[in-house]
Amino acid sequence: xxxxxxxxxxxxxxxxxxxxxxxxxxxxxxxxxxxxxxxxxxxxxxxxxxxxxxxxxxxxxxxxxxxxxxxxxxxxxxxxxxxxxxxxxxxxxxxxxxxxxxxxxxxxxxxxxxxxxxxxxxxxxxxxxxxxxxxxxxxxxxxxxxxxxxxxxxxxxxxxxxxxxxxxxxxxxxxxxxxxxxxxxxxxxxxxxxxxxxxxxxxxxxxxxxxxxxxxxxxxxxxxxxxxxxxxxxxxxxxxxxxxxxxxxxxxxxxxxxxxxxxxxxxxxxxxxxxxxxxxxxxxxxxxxxxxxxxxxxxxxxxxxxxxxxxxxxxxxxxxxxxxxxxxxxxxxxxxxxxxxxxxxxxxxxxx
Amino acid sequence: xxxxxxxxxxxxxxxxxxxxxxxxxxxxxxxxxxxxxxxxxxxxxxxxxxxxxxxxxxxxxxxxxxxxxxxxxxxxxxxxxxxxxxxxxxxxxxxxxxxxxxxxxxxxxxxxxxxxxxxxxxxxxxxxxxxxxxxxxxxxxxxxxxxxxxxxxxxxxxxxxxxxxxxxxxxxxxxxxxxxxxxxxxxxxxxxxxxxxxxxxxxxxxxxxxxxxxxxxxxxxxxxxxxxxxxxxxxxxxxxxxxxxxxxxxxxxxxxxxxxxxxxxxxxxxxxxxxxxxxxxxxxxxxxxxxxxxxxxxxxxxxxxxxxxxxxxxxxxxxxxxxxxxxxxxxxxxxxxxxxxxxxxxxxxxxxxxxxxxxxxxxxxxxxxxxxxxxxxxxxxxxxxxxxxxxxxxxxxxxx
Numbered sequence: 001x002x003x004x005x006x007x008x009x010x011x012x013x014x015x016x017x018x019x020x021x022x023x024x025x026x027x028x029x030x031x032x033x034x035x036x037x038x039x040x041x042x043x044x045x046x047x048x049x050x051x052x053x054x055x056x057x058x059x060x061x062x063x064x065x066x067x068x069x070x071x072x073x074x075x076x077x078x079x080x081x082x083x084x085x086x087x088x089x090x091x092x093x094x095x096x097x098x099x100x101x102x103x104x105x106x107x108x109x110x111x112x113x114x115x116x117x118x119x120x121x122x123x124x125x126x127x128x129x130x131x132x133x134x135x136x137x138x139x140x141x142x143x144x145x146x147x148x149x150x151x152x153x154x155x156x157x158x159x160x161x162x163x164x165x166x167x168x169x170x171x172x173x174x175x176x177x178x179x180x181x182x183x184x185x186x187x188x189x190x191x192x193x194x195x196x197x198x199x200x201x202x203x204x205x206x207x208x209x210x211x212x213x214x215x216x217x218x219x220x221x222x223x224x225x226x227x228x229x230x231x232x233x234x235x236x237x238x239x240x241x242x243x244x245x246x247x248x249x250x251x252x253x254x255x256x257x258x259x260x261x262x263x264x265x266x267x268x269x270x271x272x273x274x275x276x277x278x279x280x281x282x283x284x285x286x287x288x289x290x291x292x293x294x295x296x297x298x299x300x301x302x303x304x305x306x307x308x309x310x311x312x313x314x315x316x317x318x319x320x321x322x323x324x325x326x327x328x329x330x331x332x333x334x335x336x337x338x339x340x341x342x343x344x345x346x347x348x349x350x351x352x
Numbered sequence: 353x354x355x356x357x358x359x360x361x362x363x364x365x366x367x368x369x370x371x372x373x374x375x376x377x378x379x380x381x382x383x384x385x386x387x388x389x390x391x392x393x394x395x396x397x398x399x400x401x402x403x404x405x406x407x408x409x410x411x412x413x414x415x416x417x418x419x420x421x422x423x424x425x426x427x428x429x430x431x432x433x434x435x436x437x438x439x440x441x442x443x444x445x446x447x448x449x450x451x452x453x454x455x456x457x458x459x460x461x462x463x464x465x466x467x468x469x470x471x472x473x474x475x476x477x478x479x480x481x482x483x484x485x486x487x488x489x490x491x492x493x494x495x496x497x498x499x500x501x502x503x504x505x506x507x508x509x510x511x512x513x514x515x516x517x518x519x520x521x522x523x524x525x526x527x528x529x530x531x532x533x534x535x536x537x538x539x540x541x542x543x544x545x546x547x548x549x550x551x552x553x554x555x556x557x558x559x560x561x562x563x564x565x566x567x568x569x570x571x572x573x574x575x576x577x578x579x580x581x582x583x584x585x586x587x588x589x590x591x592x593x594x595x596x597x598x599x600x601x602x603x604x605x606x607x608x609x610x611x612x613x614x615x616x617x618x619x620x621x622x623x624x625x626x627x628x629x630x631x632x633x634x635x636x637x638x639x640x641x642x643x644x645x646x647x648x649x650x651x652x653x654x655x656x657x658x659x660x661x662x663x664x665x666x667x668x669x670x671x672x673x674x675x676x677x678x679x680x681x682x683x684x685x686x687x688x689x690x691x692x693x694x695x696x697x698x699x700x701x702x703x704x705x706x707x708x709x710x711x712x713x714x715x716x717x718x719x720x721x722x723x724x725x726x727x728x729x730x731x732x733x734x735x736x737x738x739x740x741x742x743x744x745x746x747x748x749x750x751x752x
Contacts, residue, residue, distance in 0.1 A: 057440065057442070058433055058440055109432070109433055109440075109475070110432065110433070111430065111432030111433070111477050112432045112433055112475055112476075112477060112478075112479055113477060113478060113479065114479055235479070237475065237478075237479025237480070237481070238479055238480050238481040240481075244435070244473070244475060244479065244481065245475075252440075253440075336439075337438040337439070340438065340439030340440060341435065341438060341439060341440060342440065
């Protein structure tokens with residue numbers, strides 16, 4: 001049902017603008033034959049032509065200014081934050097992180113800006129990584145103009161759950177602007193999880209960018225691999241409870257313009273999380289290859305050998321594969337609407 | 353209290369001009385200072401920019417959807433991405449940013465398919481969405497000689513021929529009694545009343561679509577006032593010249609016929625616009641039924657043109673001229689409507705037509721007065737209702 005919301009809102013918008021749209025098309029008369037001649041500003045740059053001829057992409061072959069955003073999806077994809085580590089008296093590892101919420105305008109498609117809410121100035125927030133049984137200490141400071149929380153998926157006591165109203169006796173619950181709180185709990189179970197703000201209204205607090213990946217490695221590490229972070233997200237730029245731009249790691253079509261380079265025959269492990277709001281289901285499809293799928297990463301035995309999986313909101317899983325041939329291989333949501341609205345990219349396989 | 357006003361002081365012409373211009377100059381100076389100081393005392397507007405971009409026109413060519421947009425709002429708007437049916441599409445446009453009232457053409461590369469529906473979202477730099485809709489995709493005709501020829505033929509079929517045919521009632525009118533002529537003029541007024549209502553409603557409908565920046569529906573009413581005043585001025589000028597030349601009211605009938613022809617011509621201009629625009633949008637089947645419907649509808653207009661000259665002996669050339677004046681604008685209208693449709697322009701033209709027709713009614717009205725000097729008596733009222741009724745009934749035959 002939610003999938004139709006966007007279309008419905010759009011059409012009611014069209015209706016409310018008077019007969020603008022209907023009238024324009026009904027009365028839409030012939031443009032002059034010389035329309036093209038009247039447009040000296042028309043660009044015919046190769047990037048635009050390539051974007052048009054090959055596949056979906058943004059107009060004019062434009063790209064987002066990652067430097068201005070302060071984060072680059074090409075770096076986020078391999079960025080794991082293990083925290084500051086120290087040894088506890090019982091021999092366990094203590095990991096500490098600082099998470100700072102802030103309001104920041106980011107560019108999510110060429111020329112399209114969005115007033116995001118971020119953890120540590122980036123969307124998605126840092127990928128926090130630890131080992132099963134570690135002691136975790138996450139100091140959250142709210143530098144945003146709105147109250148927030150950090151809610152981790154995993155197993156922990158109620159007062160560490162990052163939910164308004166819980167843990168207020170120890171300074172937790174809803175963290176007001178300028179306030180801070182330290183979440184502390186043991187890592188577990190091993191697998192792929194996520195963290196996100198749990199302040200109300202929930203959809204807005206998540207959709208605006210307050211989310212990130214939370215990886216708990218098994219005590220016996222997984223096989224060495226080229227590991228990739230992929231957070232499937234989207235943005236409702238006009239606040240109609242439907243998304244305009246879809247992506248993996250925030251910037252639509254980023255990996256179409258800058259393919260993710262991997263080595264031939266090398267094990268590739270993808271950590272895939274769906275944090276989409278407003279649409280109930282997202283999916284991941286890989287071209288010309290198959291992968292082993294470990295739902296939530298909580299088992300070391302794959303559940304499926306496939307080339308397409310789907311995830312509902314908050315669902316996640318680990319993908320393992322090797323690329324036997326060199327070349328470019330597309331990956332995208334098999335919900336083609338999301339794909340053509342930005343959730344589409346390339347792997348580029350190079351010889352070892 | 354001395355109620356007597358003091359006589360105005362004697363002043364030279366140049367001084368008078370100066371007195372008139374001083375307030376204007378002061379106003380201009382204050383505006384410049386105010387702008388130069390950056391509007392002192394006033395804070396910047398609260399809230400995000402108002403993005404009020406309006407899609408005025410959509411044209412479809414093979415592989416291209418072309419949108420004409422205009423910024424109706426106070427703030428500049430930048431269209432940065434275009435979404436067609438839930439997918440980003442490549443596009444080109446002339447300007448990066450549109451300031452107030454600026455217009456642009458956005459050419460979207462999209463392999464559209466005839467007969468299918470498309471939903472277009474223009475995504476702005478702030479993430480706002482300007483929606484547009486194509487209910488049924490049909491290629492927009494290219495404006496070439498063949499196209500203009502077709503529109504001319506269409507205008508001739510629905511405008512010129514029926515009006516000329518209607519004028520063939522003239523011999524019958526000549527043999528009619530004055531009382532019958534009075535009823536026929538009442539009938540003509542009835543026709544014109546219907547045309548006013550029709551033109552106003554159509555103008556208001558068209559004015560409500562597309563850009564409102566130039567006044568929207570106000571254009572129809574302003575156009576009507578302009579049309580009425582222009583025709584009244586033309587009429588009084590012609591009348592004073594005519595009286596100077598012939599010194600009699602003999603030319604009165606022809607004079608009235610000319611006014612009726614102008615009024616109906618303006619109406620047919622609007623009718624041609626509607627036909628041309630509908631054809632260009634693929635919303636019009638050029639079938640026999642349409643032509644037959646318009647022919648019946650417009651034949652009565654020919655009768656209206658000749659009713660005032662029943663007692664004159666105008667030359668065939670004059671009559672043909674009157675017919676062309678009344679019916680010919682349908683051709684011009686079809687050309688404009690199909691090639692350069694602009695809602696604001698069309699709405700104003702329809703308003704001008706309505707105002708002109710109102711002026712024609714004022715001119716015709718005295719001629720339905722009977723021997724007793726009455727305006728409304730059973731026969732004249734019957735004629736009026738008959739005129740309205742005939743156009744109402746024949747308008748049901750056509751739908752544009």
